Amino acid sequence: DARVTQTPRHKVTEMGQEVTMRCQPILGHNTVFWYRQTMMQGLELLAYFRNRAPLDDSGMPKDRFSAEMPDATLATLKIQPSEPRDSAVYFCASGPGLADVETQYFGPGTRLLVL
Amino acid sequence: GQNIDQPTEMTATEGAIVQINCTYQTSGFNGLFWYQQHAGEAPTFLSYNVLDGLEEKGRFSSFLSRSKGYSYLLLKELQMKDSASYLCAVVDSNYQLIWGAGTKLIIKP
Numbered sequence: 582d583a584r585v586t587q588t589p590r591h592k593v594t595e596m597g598q599e600v601t602m603r604c605q606p607i608l609g610h611n612t613v614f615w616y617r618q619t620m621m622q623g624l625e626l627l628a629y630f631r632n633r634a635p636l637d638d639s640g641m642p643k644d645r646f647s648a649e650m651p652d653a654t655l656a657t658l659k660i661q662p663s664e665p666r667d668s669a670v671y672f673c674a675s676g677p678g679l680a681d682v683e684t685q686y687f688g689p690g691t692r693l694l695v696l
Numbered sequence: 697g698q699n700i701d702q703p704t705e706m707t708a709t710e711g712a713i714v715q716i717n718c719t720y721q722t723s724g725f726n727g728l729f730w731y732q733q734h735a736g737e738a739p740t741f742l743s744y745n746v747l748d749g750l751e752e753k754g755r756f757s758s759f760l761s762r763s764k765g766y767s768y769l770l771l772k773e774l775q776m777k778d779s780a781s782y783l784c785a786v787v788d789s790n791y792q793l794i795w796g797a798g799t800k801l802i803i804k805p
Binding site: 623624625626637672681682684685686687688689690 | 798
């Protein structure tokens with residue numbers, strides 16, 4: 582069945598290292614969202630793409646985070662350099678992109694621990 | 697500012713009924729979602745309300761009152777597998793999804 586996939590599922594790294602997280606949206610979906618979830622902050626929207634174009638990345642710390650969609654089947658979120666406060670679960674979600682209001686389908690998440 | 701309020705945690709007994717409330721203050725309103733999230737897993741869609749009233753879907757129902765800025769998720773015949781967090785999210789006037797912090801529901805035998 583169609584699912585959003587994310588890699589890696591778990592990542593432990595040291596402060597200062599680059600982290601790259603990948604997401605494959607559901608085939609045919611035109612909107613992609615990156616979220617960060619922590620116990621303290623809940624779900625925070627980091628970036629939002631429609632038809633591969635970034636529409637909103639206001640929730641993303643621009644100095645260290647970057648999000649791209651090299652093609653329709655791949656979205657990436659990079660952190661460089663990583664810091665301990667970046668430790669969180671990062672979710673990717675996709676939607677059909679056919680209407681203004683749609684259900685978002687979440688991937689399993691990448692659990693990031695920065696030491 | 698935009699604000700979504702949900703209780704942090706609730707406890708209920710297997711077989712019982714529980715109501716999880718969500719109140720919101722947002723710039724505009726274009727619907728309200730409920731998602732379920734089991735520990736260590738991704739959020740999954742439960743319901744979407746855009747008109748006032750109750751929508752029933754099996755053991756789960758969702759209610760909306762736009763004039764009161766209020767919604768609730770009603771879970772009947774609780775099962776142990778219903779232990780999860782329940783996230784309320786509102787679509788604002790810019791079609792942005794504003795997420796609540798979630799309500800952790802603990803089911804006891």
